[in-house]
Amino acid sequence: MNLIEALGSMTGSLALTLVSFLGVLLVVVFVHEFGHFWVGRRLGVGVQAFSIGFGPELYGWTDRSGTRWKLCAIPLGGYVKFVGDASAASTPDRAALDQFSEAERAISFPHQTVWKRAAIVAAGPIANFILAIAVFAGLNYVNGRQVLDPRVDVVQAGSAAERAGFQPNDLIVSIDGRQIESFSDMQRIVSASAGEALTIVVQRGSETITLQATPDLKEQTTPFGKQRIGLLGLQASRNPEDIRRVDYTAIGALTSGFSETWYVVDRTFDYIGKLITGRESTDQLSGPIRIAQVSGQVASLGGLAGLVNLIAVLSVSIGLINLFPVPLLDGGHLLFYAIEAGRGRPLSERAQEIGFRIGFAIVVLLMLFATWNDIVHLGATFSSRGT
Known part of the structure; x- marks a missing residue:
């Protein structure tokens, strides 16, 4: 039995698994990237592209402000590319920036003050937390508990x-x-x-x-x-x-939304602490295969409400992970900005380049490890079923 067939049989429907997974992931990614986009636009920064997914563009359009909105072939993430960014990771191209006119500098992301850049970067994870709070609060307000x-x-x-x-x-x-x-x-x-x-x-x-x-x-x-x-x-x-x-009042539901969101954050840090001390197992680190599997299971058992709840949980996780001080992630950018604010000037281009390379290596290794965990978990599940 190949991997695709395995996923389909585990959730009862391959189509349900794929649709549920893509639906959950796209909502979480869109909200995260929209946080960057919305704050960037409000602070006067030009936006060249808003992309859901990576790789070849499948569908897109350009709005009146010149931003290219697009859906790409690999839906495992997304990015907002501001004016002055050399890549989807917001790394600057210093040679190109030196050639910018005054008008271009005014809307260029790298030319903004450190506080504006920090606000734009932090807006993505904050948007994820807001989404989670709103979802938890909404479910409790509508359904009670x-x-x-x-x-x-x-x-x-x-x-x-x-x-x-x-x-x-x-x-x-x-x-x-x-x-x-x-x-x-x-x-x-x-x-x-x-x-x-x-x-x-x-x-x-x-x-x-x-x-x-x-x-x-x-x-x-x-x-x-x-x-x-x-x-x-x-x-x-x-x-x-x-x-x-x-049954919850609006204020009570909002309070419960904050409480549920904090619970996910607290449990995540508790897991990381126990992982460091050897009291937890690394096989809980999950990649896209296991998230797809869980999405399909939740859709089958919990319906739309279950999927909406899963969106909230994953939104907290994505927001929190992005705040880790790893170069390439939002937290890595914020770390660089904090250093810049403290010393009065940014780190050298060489130092930032080294940091981004290290961050890229860390992210890739974690993705590979999580995907390997997914494959091992999938194999163990079907072995226990005798397949």
């Missing part, structure tokens, strides 16, 4: 919860001082706290009791690879009285 109270139904034998002294019908009030409103609130904290002692306050009848529990470490397989999580060994109450629906 089904909440399961953090009440214990079963304490598994031999579990960390049993060792800590949990009992059926305990209602969890707080963990390490953080208020717990739902069973999922507890799961989020516990899953990220394997091997860490937690102070848990529970309501037991008319008494308030404080327990000390250390979640056990368990490795589980997810669509994004193996994940090491913490488990207490508690099952939620099945009593219908412990299930409630929460």
